[in-house]
Amino acid sequence: MIRFENVTKVYDPNARPALDDVSLEIERGEFTFLVGASGSGKSTFLRLILKEDRATSGSVYVAGQNVANISSWRVPRLRRGIGVVFQDFRLLPQKNVFANVAFAMQVIGKSRSIIRETVPEVLKTVGLEGKEKRMPHELSGGEQQRVAIARAVVNRPGILLADEPTGNLDPITSMGIMGVLDKINQNGTTVVMATHDDDIVNEMRKRVVELRNGVVVRDEAKALYTSMIPVVGESRLLKDASDEELDRAPGGQQ
């Protein structure tokens, strides 16, 4: 679904690259955590998928299409296939819950009847039934993030990018959000989530890609937040390893 081939992104020619020769493939329907310190390249990774930035070298493929070949007037179509969720929710404060979610459909020209039908369904999926008329400031942080997720998935994108979606939330609320993301993933949406939250990563046991200074230093299936032995070259093999093998591996036990 998402494929990086030797992608390098340089913002400032005098500094080190934000991403340095990154090759990575994320399959359709996969749930992937993107971990690493601030400045390790996580956000750049997400921005390249959205074609917010252009890779300095290498190719980024989204849904089989090289994003470098998408002309600027067709970028909106690419973005319709990708939902995005942020740490700071980014809801429209003067619109209620229903209108916030409906906004994502209005601006791409969906008819009123389809909006009236779809929005309540999606709000139900994220667990906000009956809160359509609430304003964002009347909701808790967790509820606001649920609205943001509903808005990101209301147009049924194949990919959901989440940039530290639990960064502003307490651990219990965060787990609730993870439940929603997991449910969306179960419905077939590819989810890529950048995070610092070790509890969540350790709890979920999904694929973990670790970036450090723009380089992929770890790529493991069903992994933990940190690993004792970061193995770069063999990480692709580990992703495909079975549960038993992983349990025996020192990194999986920590």
Add this chain to the structure above:
Amino acid sequence: MRLAFILGEIGSGLRRNLSMVVSVILVTFVSLTFVGAAGMLQMQINQMKGYWYDKVQVAIFLCNESSTSAGCASGAVTDEQRENLGKMLESPAVKQYISDFQFESQAEAFQHFKDQFSNSPIVDSVTQDQLPASFRINMKDPEKYQIISETFASQPGVETVSDQRQVLERIFVWMNGASVVAMGIAVVMIVCAVLLITTTIRLSAFSRRRETGIMRLVGASKTVIQLPFILEGVIAAVIGALLASGTLWLVTLWLNGDLSRQFLNTPFISSAQVLVVAPVLIALGGGLAGIASLLTLRRYLKV
């Protein structure tokens, strides 16, 4: 749906930015009023030219006893000289340029003079033989005045050849100057208007960056994101243009009311001629606002 959405966005943009929108309306109003005034002054000049040039004549003044110019050294014009001039006017070489001519004797000239200055004491101090007799010529093409002047100025018995058009020309030069000044002010005001529109659109884009950011992320097209901003500027400018057109219309009403009673012989432009200027002003205002908005958005609203 999309149309309703865009209209809603425009409405909220105009409301949120009300004071700036009002200033855009006022500045475009003033600037386009000057543009329109310059245009209408030109129309007025053309109208007056059309009206007067049909009536103005070239006059060949003949020598009288008191003439002092070089051509009159031999004294007043003789009958022979006068007949000679009349024949020249009838000759084919000259006749092709003139439609007709009359001879005005000194007696007739004195009569006209008395009519023209009937309220002035100067009439009492002027006698008939101080005024020159003249040939009054209506030209087929007033531009060909030079030919008549060259042919007759050096003829014996001719004091001077004068073109009444030159008197009018002086008025038109003055009016032209006024319209150039109006145009100059208009240009400065238009620059102000464009800069103000640019700033307004920038503010508007900034105050709605949250919305546009989300629109971008969910894949709204460039048109849907930018159109509300562009139309916001265009609508404000068009309102300004309409106000300017209304003002010019009021001016023509005044010209044809009060002023035409004072200047009976002056043909003023009619209110209907505002209908020619108004679409130009609206197109100019709307077009400039649209282009200014578009260029601003290209810089301040990433899509």
